[in-house]
Amino acid sequence: MPLYEYRCNECGDEFEKRVSFSESDRIPACPKCESQNTQKKLSRVISLGTLSSGTVSSSSSSCGSRGGFS
Template identity: 45%
Template structure:
């Protein structure tokens, strides 16, 4: 089960939730105010390499 990050559009509360892939597109209730007006955010993730080091990856735009 992937861990998704959400933000409530009503109260602005940010939270994470484990969600089954089959339920990933269903509305998620805000644990702070209870509304289902939430949006899933793009977030960074960490991956362990074969050397045992961890690295963070995130989406970015622009040249550089």
């Protein structure tokens, strides 16, 4: 199962949630304040990639094959 990152717009908490493909469009509630005003973050691999720190591949081994299933 893919691991998505979400950010709560209410309390600013960031959390990760493992969801199946059938649930990938569902927005989970914030684990802290239980608000559903959360949004899926774009992959942090993109922001880390700009730093070229060399630790990118550890969190994402999908090799750019995301979105291939529907």
